[in-house]
Amino acid sequence: MDISYFKKHRGFFSDLIALPVFMRSSFDLLLASIGINVLGLALPVVLMQVYDRIVPTRATSTLIWLVAGFMVALLMETALRLCRTTITNWMSARFEHDIGDSCVGRWVNCVLEDFEKDGAGVHLDRLRAVNTLRSFYAGQAFQLMLDLPFAFLFLAVAGFLGGWQVAAFLGGVALVFLCITAFIRSSYSRNRQKQRNQADRRYNFLVEVLSGIHAVKSLTLEESMLRRHERLESEAAQHDYDVIFIGNLPVSIGNFFSQLNLFGVLFIGGTLAISGQITLGSLAGCTLLSGRFFQPFRSLASFWVRHADIEIAKGQISDIVNLREESNRDAPCLPEEIQGRIVLNNISYTPDGSDEKVFEGLNLLVEDGKMVCINTDSERLPTLLLNLIYGLNQPDNGQVFIDGNDLSEFCHSDYQGRMEYIPQQGTLFNGTIYENLTLFNPANRQVALDAASLLQLDSVLSELPLGYETKVGNRLYEFLPTGVIQRICLARALTVRPRILLLDRVNESMDQDSEKLFFWLMGKLKGNCTIVMATSSPAMHAMADSVHSIVDGKLRQEKS
Template sequence: MFNRKTKEYPIGQQPLGSVAFMPGGVFDMAVASVFIGILGLALPLALLRVFDHVIIPERDDGVLIWLILGIGSALMLEVLLRVGRSYVGGWMGARFEHMASCNALDRLLHANITDFEKLGAGAYMERLNALGALRKFYAGPAANAIFDFPFVVFYLGVIAYLAGLLVLVPVVLIVLFVAATWIRGRLEKALEGRMLADDRRLGFIIEVLGGIHTVKGFGMEEQMQRRYERLRETSAEADYRLARDKESVQSLGAFFSLLVVFGVAGFGAFPVIDGTLTVGGLLASIVLAGRAVQPLETAAGLWTRFQAARLARDRLSVIFDIAVEKPTGLLELPTIEGALDFKDLSFSYGKGKDGEDLPPVFQNVTLRIDPGQTVGVVGPSASGKTTLLYLMMGVLTPNHGTARVDGYDLRECDPTNIRHQVAYLPQEAVMFHGTVLENLTMFRDDLANDAMDIGKLLGLDNVVAGLPQGYDTTIGEGAEDKIPRGTRQRIAIARALVDKPRVLLFDEANSFIDGAGDALLKDLLMRLKGRVTLILVTQRPSMLRLADRVFEIRGDTLFEHDLQAGQAGTPAEQAAPAPEAT
């Protein structure tokens, strides 16, 4: 697995390696391939012996029987070796896909949020699905063909030994076959077209299914269906072009395979007639030519798979190129008091989709929040309220200046350790597949009692009592729609408080809670006031009345309200900090 402390992958667990990532399996496949190649000589050499010594001159039935038994045994052993090699290849492929997919998800989970959001969920799903193409290439017929390639030269050498210049026939045809496959098999453009079409189609499906209530509420079913049909038509055209090109390459391989055998048989007949080549030698050469061309016939499909695998690797590498949250010292924070400090902080989201520079969200902000203070934050939509909270918890990193908690620079701290002590409550509560209790505890059974105690303070016990199975009711994967949004917000709030955070970042997390639930939430926040640093992003005056200080986001800076005068005052960096809470 990806090591978050070293930001490296252990040896042998590279995310996108080739067959070299499992030397034990490679060795087994190589040994099996050597024996398969040697056993491939059994039939042609037996034919040489039978027609040149047993049938024509000697007519020895006893030797013929032993040759038949020997050939049968060799063929059976070859089949067993091929089956064993396919098992090893399948195991290697499954292990590669497991390791790479786990590492890819680990990378996404620890990605820098700004870089992560440059692509949609559909694009990431399509890139994760690219692992299948890599698995088929690294550990399927492609791997077998790679091990069989050396025996092409070996079999051609045996033909040269048995039939002399007749070997030029398969050599010339094989060279022509390779050239034709190279020219005809340029599929990058078709593959890229299909992958781009799949990206758009998957993104659209996720968007529509995620907003199905909105689609139905506005009667947009027909419009969405038409849009999907157009996207699917583009995908179908790309699939057709790709299938057409792949089939033409594979048909070309089958044609040249037959042509090689026919060419050796046809041109080999002349030296047989002249007496310079025996019938057994010709038959052995025909079989050996067929053996030599088999890996190349597989290579016809291998070439198309190689191009698909190369594109899949490039697309999957996008995941592994995402910048991870990368603190320099990985400092494990001690239990913090909850002081937050911005000094000359500036932040911008960088460049837009068209490459233009985006305006700064914050510029030269200096702010000090003492432990235990309750601070309200207001501002118009899209003014940067959520961005401010992300900066406070280290999800976003300032372009200039510093963001500190208890004097520790957030860039130098372990992000996982920070978020156990700095809790974030989003406006949209996300549920995971599991029971209500598992969502409260985030699947940590030892916190069940604490979670239910906090839930009781929010009135969750009465709400959950009305569910079919109480706290054991399953939610997530569509089942969460049975749970009202206000109840989901209560669950998310209780979940955040289970870890007993020292800083609570409240991002309008009560927008769907009813009046009774809101009153319970305010009572709970009053109990936390002075003991926990509270940052309340809210537009509700009743919630703002809990605040010791209120800041308004205007433009790219913060202005502190004069609570006594009831109006906005000086910028945050000029306002004197409130006295430390006791």
């Protein structure tokens, strides 16, 4: 399902018209709705027959058959409603799966700079909008669209039984109700946006405090943060009250108009019955039809008012759609076997949010199996350069070639076995250490254990009660030294035996033992794979085949 739809289409009635696009089983639902609404005429017809024919003639046997027929119709209607609910629930689940999968797919394939503009919490909050959209595009709103045309069928039958006066009254009441709903909807939309803005402020505050809880405690800011949170909570409670109050108005007013419909039909129909223009059976049928006629309009009013939630949710999904895609996922992957030759040809690059180019006419040649160091005089520029080589960022001009393959023509979502990138701060995924080493693929077990042994993780992890089965992730690995974490990340990278290894100041967060082991490992890997490393370590510079510094947007070679 193309999530870009939510960026292009706006408006309640536009969404209603577009609903069948999302409903692959819309024809089945249409047939079920036709059956439900046609069978809904059974009770008015039965009442009319009872009052006009059966009671005056005392036809008991006919009454029994009529009741039996009505019970059959009632059971059929109930079965059809159950089937329709089952279908819509299944479509809701499928809708949530498709949209959620598309959103996550956009995240993992987006340009890194776009993703990092907002925190992970903000992105997860946007994903929650899928539940709101599901209730509209694959829930009761679609049933409403199917039931609404049948409201006019009930109006026509009521007019036929009770005369044009009854039909005109019912239509007028529905029109007045929708006009009032339009005013409520405008007010609800304004207050809902205020609530949303306040919720964003409160959410950002909580993320800020919880992520910096150590600083809050060290600076004794607990009382200040608590007072600020109380103010935000107070404002949020007021906005919540306004939104809930206005959002419930269509239901309350709908109950009033529903009663008005009933008594209006009784008054007008009763007057016509007294004058002999309609029968008592027709009057009874009209009272039931008035409720069936008005029910879809009550549902329409509720959805119309709360459509402001849908617009906000579509805006959140649009924020995900606006993330630029890193590469075309339909593009071919790099060849399975590469030698590891890297060429940067006349690279120019301007980071997002900056007006100044950080690279201008930059060139670099790394032959396969060579080790090249980028001096980290600037902490930011070497990282940007590695990101360009790995394809995380796209150059404004120029090309990045791997074995003569232009990276811009290939999908960047799968480099395993070809290129591996390890940042300065290693990250462990939620799971066990063993699962992190194997990348959750049991087939990599032996290779992962060999890599871990090479980095002497056996002796370190043996001190943990569960060893390789120790749970990490979700900040549960803070008990591990950073050097050990980096060793795990290195072993994980070596598990897939990459031909190109990109290292961003990996050794700078290591302890002395881990750094010593790291130098030994680089000596072993040199000549067996291509290594590009951002580091200020003189020992690594001495080991490297060449050392470069970034000066005025270009690479200047310091050692060859």
